[in-house]
Amino acid sequence: MVGPSSQEFGTKLAKRMGLPLLAVTTTEFPDGEIKYKFEEALSGLEVLLVQSAYPPSDKHYMQLFLASHHMSQEGARVHAVIPYLGYARQAKAFLPGEIVSLGIIAHLLRSVGVNRVSTVDMHSAEGLALFSMPVYSVSAVPALAQYVKTHVKLEDPVIVAPDAGSVKRTQAFASLYGAKSIQFKKSRDRVTGRIKMEAGKVSVKGKDCVIVDDVITTGGTVAASTELLRKSGARKVVSACVHAVLLGETYDKLIKAGVDEIIGTNTVPSRVSKVDATEPMAAYLRTIVAEKR
Numbered sequence: 001m002v003g004p005s006s007q008e009f010g011t012k013l014a015k016r017m018g019l020p021l022l023a024v025t026t027t028e029f030p031d032g033e034i035k036y037k038f039e040e041a042l043s044g045l046e047v048l049l050v051q052s053a054y055p056p057s058d059k060h061y062m063q064l065f066l067a068s069h070h071m072s073q074e075g076a077r078v079h080a081v082i083p084y085l086g087y088a089r090q091a092k093a094f095l096p097g098e099i100v101s102l103g104i105i106a107h108l109l110r111s112v113g114v115n116r117v118s119t120v121d122m123h124s125a126e127g128l129a130l131f132s133m134p135v136y137s138v139s140a141v142p143a144l145a146q147y148v149k150t151h152v153k154l155e156d157p158v159i160v161a162p163d164a165g166s167v168k169r170t171q172a173f174a175s176l177y178g179a180k181s182i183q184f185k186k187s188r189d190r191v192t193g194r195i196k197m198e199a200g201k202v203s204v205k206g207k208d209c210v211i212v213d214d215v216i217t218t219g220g221t222v223a224a225s226t227e228l229l230r231k232s233g234a235r236k237v238v239s240a241c242v243h244a245v246l247l248g249e250t251y252d253k254l255i256k257a258g259v260d261e262i263i264g265t266n267t268v269p270s271r272v273s274k275v276d277a278t279e280p281m282a283a284y285l286r287t288i289v290a291e292k293r
């Protein structure tokens, strides 16, 4: 079933896998509440429910919960494919009293009948442990690296991790691309959210830099990294991320900050969705089908 937030992703995924689309009529009330009408019998079906939880995450999760609950009550097995897993950043309490939001999302998914979850580049591997059902995070980083290699002209490239959390992804990107990687040190004030960025040791003077991250939300991380790179004499700055949430004026803010090009995937539909993440997702899902045979 292609959920309302993932029309393009879900349709492409179904086509890639040769799966039929479930017939569902979706309407929205004027206040934004969704109404579903399922047009076919569900009992005994194995359904891939494709619904990304990008902002407004609460609404997109609610749309997923309603559909999943109904389908499981009617006797279908629901495997939720959530290309962008909203709330994944809060996979632990950073300050006393904070809620582990992702744990509650995992609990809610289970309670509405989801029995398996697949996502793309979950914010941190820590989050996987919060699910009491099979959960897998596919990586779109190889597809991003391939896109940059094929479509972006770079000279003497350096791949940049803007913070500790993005080091593994950046190293994977760098090794697939065949370039060196460096790491910046980012610290975030846990109360105000303000970030401070410090450069690594390697010189970027005259080099083309690719900043790799899982998500761009307000662009604060990429803007601060770009500022540092430009100050250090970088020639070109490209920002490659999996989930281009790009809230409000973020795209313009990043271009203004000196980013030459922004590249994202279609886990979140955006003006920079240049890379198709249904390819790694389909490759993974095929392994489950093969396992069951």
Ligand code: R5P
Pocket (backbone or CB within 6 Å): 162, 163, 165, 166, 213, 214, 215, 216, 217, 218, 219, 220, 221, 222
């Ligand atoms: C942080 O840990 C993430 O990997 C991203 O760097 C961050 O969430 C991006 O947010 P923003 O675009 O608001 O700086």
